[in-house]
Amino acid sequence: MKDETILLAHGSGSRLSHDLIEKNLLPPLTNPLLAKLDDSAVFDLSGLLAFTTDSYVVSPIFFPGGDIGKLAVCGTVNDLSMSGATPLYLSLSFIIEEGLTLGELRNVVGSIKDAAKEAGVKIITGDTKVVNRGSADKLFINTSGIGVIPTGVDISGANAKVGDKIILSGSIGDHGIAVMSQREGLKFSVPVQSDCAPLNKLVSEMLEASRHIHCLRDPTRGGLATTLNEFAQQSGVGIRMEEEKIPVHDGVRAACELLGFDPLYVANEGKLIAIAAPNDAGKILAKMKRNKYGTEAAIIGDVTAEYKGKVILKTRLGASRIVDMLSGELLPRIC
Amino acid sequence: MKDETILLAHGSGSRLSHDLIEKNLLPPLTNPLLAKLDDSAVFDLSGLLAFTTDSYVVSPIFFPGGDIGKLAVCGTVNDLSMSGATPLYLSLSFIIEEGLTLGELRNVVGSIKDAAKEAGVKIITGDTKVVNRGSADKLFINTSGIGVIPTGVDISGANAKVGDKIILSGSIGDHGIAVMSQREGLKFSVPVQSDCAPLNKLVSEMLEASRHIHCLRDPTRGGLATTLNEFAQQSGVGIRMEEEKIPVHDGVRAACELLGFDPLYVANEGKLIAIAAPNDAGKILAKMKRNKYGTEAAIIGDVTAEYKGKVILKTRLGASRIVDMLSGELLPRIC
Numbered sequence: 001m002k003d004e005t006i007l008l009a010h011g012s013g014s015r016l017s018h019d020l021i022e023k024n025l026l027p028p029l030t031n032p033l034l035a036k037l038d039d040s041a042v043f044d045l046s047g048l049l050a051f052t053t054d055s056y057v058v059s060p061i062f063f064p065g066g067d068i069g070k071l072a073v074c075g076t077v078n079d080l081s082m083s084g085a086t087p088l089y090l091s092l093s094f095i096i097e098e099g100l101t102l103g104e105l106r107n108v109v110g111s112i113k114d115a116a117k118e119a120g121v122k123i124i125t126g127d128t129k130v131v132n133r134g135s136a137d138k139l140f141i142n143t144s145g146i147g148v149i150p151t152g153v154d155i156s157g158a159n160a161k162v163g164d165k166i167i168l169s170g171s172i173g174d175h176g177i178a179v180m181s182q183r184e185g186l187k188f189s190v191p192v193q194s195d196c197a198p199l200n201k202l203v204s205e206m207l208e209a210s211r212h213i214h215c216l217r218d219p220t221r222g223g224l225a226t227t228l229n230e231f232a233q234q235s236g237v238g239i240r241m242e243e244e245k246i247p248v249h250d251g252v253r254a255a256c257e258l259l260g261f262d263p264l265y266v267a268n269e270g271k272l273i274a275i276a277a278p279n280d281a282g283k284i285l286a287k288m289k290r291n292k293y294g295t296e297a298a299i300i301g302d303v304t305a306e307y308k309g310k311v312i313l314k315t316r317l318g319a320s321r322i323v324d325m326l327s328g329e330l331l332p333r334i335c
Numbered sequence: 336m337k338d339e340t341i342l343l344a345h346g347s348g349s350r351l352s353h354d355l356i357e358k359n360l361l362p363p364l365t366n367p368l369l370a371k372l373d374d375s376a377v378f379d380l381s382g383l384l385a386f387t388t389d390s391y392v393v394s395p396i397f398f399p400g401g402d403i404g405k406l407a408v409c410g411t412v413n414d415l416s417m418s419g420a421t422p423l424y425l426s427l428s429f430i431i432e433e434g435l436t437l438g439e440l441r442n443v444v445g446s447i448k449d450a451a452k453e454a455g456v457k458i459i460t461g462d463t464k465v466v467n468r469g470s471a472d473k474l475f476i477n478t479s480g481i482g483v484i485p486t487g488v489d490i491s492g493a494n495a496k497v498g499d500k501i502i503l504s505g506s507i508g509d510h511g512i513a514v515m516s517q518r519e520g521l522k523f524s525v526p527v528q529s530d531c532a533p534l535n536k537l538v539s540e541m542l543e544a545s546r547h548i549h550c551l552r553d554p555t556r557g558g559l560a561t562t563l564n565e566f567a568q569q570s571g572v573g574i575r576m577e578e579e580k581i582p583v584h585d586g587v588r589a590a591c592e593l594l595g596f597d598p599l600y601v602a603n604e605g606k607l608i609a610i611a612a613p614n615d616a617g618k619i620l621a622k623m624k625r626n627k628y629g630t631e632a633a634i635i636g637d638v639t640a641e642y643k644g645k646v647i648l649k650t651r652l653g654a655s656r657i658v659d660m661l662s663g664e665l666l667p668r669i670c
Binding site: 007008009011012013014015016017018036037038039040041042043044045046047048049050051052053054055056057059078079080082083085089091092093094095124125126127129130131132134135136137140142144145146147149155156157158217218220221222223226230234267324325326327328329330331332333 | 342343344346347348349350351352353371372373374375376377378379380381382383384385386387388389390391392394413414415417418420424426427428429430459460461462464465466467469470471472475477479480481482484491492493552553555556557558561569602659660661662663664665666667668
């Protein structure tokens with residue numbers, strides 16, 4: 001069975017498609033909503049809902065600390081969480097290149113199962129397409145997700161206020177460097193693992209500590225610098241951060257120095273940035289530090305009336321410089 | 336501008352990504368929910384909801400009667416409609432191969448806009464990834480959708496009852512033959528156009544005529560035969576249909592004869608099959624015939640206690656044969 005590969009006919013809606021789905025995809029993920037196999041999943045839900053989508057094209061599909069399946073669940077769970085939503089349901093859509101082994105697909109589905117279990121979300125609807133060799137790169141996954149926003153929560157990139165504190169949940173750059181080093185076959189003396197993780201429980205604990213969290217976002221593509229620029233522009237404020245407050249693991253720092261990358265622009269998949277009212281930042285930070293995904297959390301800066309729409313970095317040497325959005329391509333296909 | 340092409344950096348989360356989204360993707364599709372550009376779209380909704388996903392990998396991306404953009408909207412709108420839901424919101428996720436022209440992308444986005452307008456749905460959240468040349472085939476699109484199910488509607492592939500009538504909304508095979516002939520450069524004397532269309536208004540009119548519609552499905556991959564087999568298996572009943580009642584356009588018939596295809600297995604993208612209580616089938620049919628996507632609708636058979644889990648076709652010559660699911664690959668990448 002291990003050497004079986006996926007064929008074009010597995011995506012044709014034929015008996016082979018049905019077999020692939022019923023024998024390999026459904027059993028690990030099954031739940032009463034998914035098992036109905038109708039064109040849509042149907043469920044009762046009421047309130048303020050959040051809806052998000054992401055396609056995952058990471059290369060290679062397996063990397064230190066995760067794979068495309070774990071990433072596809074965590075990424076979408078995190079996008080929902082960044083609206084303050086409690087993630088509930090995911091859709092799961094595969095685009096498979098003919099020739100992917102069934103073993104590889106099963107491993108990815110296993111990771112999806114584990115990540116969904118940790119996050120407490122259910123996969124309730126799906127789709128599988130197969131394209132001919134050379135028309136895709138092994139496997140692409142789309143997940144879309146639905147969550148429900150607790151009453152009183154109002155989080156948006158446009159909500160930052162002058163005086164607010166910038167909280168970062170941990171070290172930056174781990175995911176991008178882990179994927180890049182796996183892809184390029186680089187070995188560093190300090191190995192780097194992807195930080196890929198579901199952050200929904202961290203967010204719900206932060207919201208227990210305070211409802212005065214104004215902005216939340218996970219700094220994925222474009223890294224910390226690009227996400228802070230988005231906040232500065234959406235909210236029409238300035239953002240000032242201090243370099244020495246930003247946690248960077250030694251392995252990431254060494255890899256970045258060697259390769260000429262700036263960790264501020266390298267992607268993360270298990271980190272978040274929160275912008276919160278100054279009086280509540282301390283208790284939010286304290287709560288974060290007790291969650292395993294927030295042990296290295298730190299207040300790294302604040303929101304200013306000066307430098308509207310810009311991000312300013314105070315360096316270790318005391319100088320200040322403008323940190324722009326990522327302008328070109330740094331590391332392609334890291335998510 | 337027409338010769339500009341998409342680069343890897345357009346998918347990196349960089350300034351180029353932001354420009355692509357803000358100048359080319361947002362303006363045609365914009366609405367207040369999409370324009371917020373947060374990680375999730377947020378909206379109030381209550382009731383029995385339907386959620387579905389599909390990735391579209393059709394090749395070529397432009398074909399007679401439509402393109403991948405129109406298909407991506409109609410396909411997901413139709414999947415929601417087949418649960419009896421009123422489609423409301425779609426997500427939209429692009430996987431673009433480096434080198435696609437901006438002109439091609441704009442044309443696809445224009446089709447998305449038009450199809451969404453016709454169906455009355457809003458695109459409220461999205462994602463754009465770019466992969467290097469040779470790692471995808473021009474453009475893949477995922478759409479996921481959310482709809483709300485009117486009270487009293489209970490539609491599932493498992494709901495067919497002995498005695499029910501099988502209603503088909505029109506001719507079969509048009510989409511599959513249109514895409515295949517474009518891909519292979521075949522010219523037929525009677526040109527075939529894809530039937531790609533949003534069926535949500537047709538479905539809502541059918542539900543006005545009767546709430547005793549038990550099953551609905553659009554016969555896409557695998558065609559009419561595969562969908563009827565799914566119903567027979569999910570409901571544990573037999574299905575009997577009459578060949579002479581099934582509408583097939585001359586161009587499709589000629590192409591199928593020439594190429595050795597059976598139209599029963601060729602994909603459709605603007606057709607539906609309804610299984611309804613016998614007493615209500617006539618009034619449902621009458622209503623369908625007044626909608627532009629149902630003018631050729633016909634009752635093509637009924638649900639039987641015999642032949643549980645199987646589909647029987649009574650041929651023009653009076654013989655009966657078992658019509659199985661599609662077993663291998665017929666026409667790859669038609670959706």
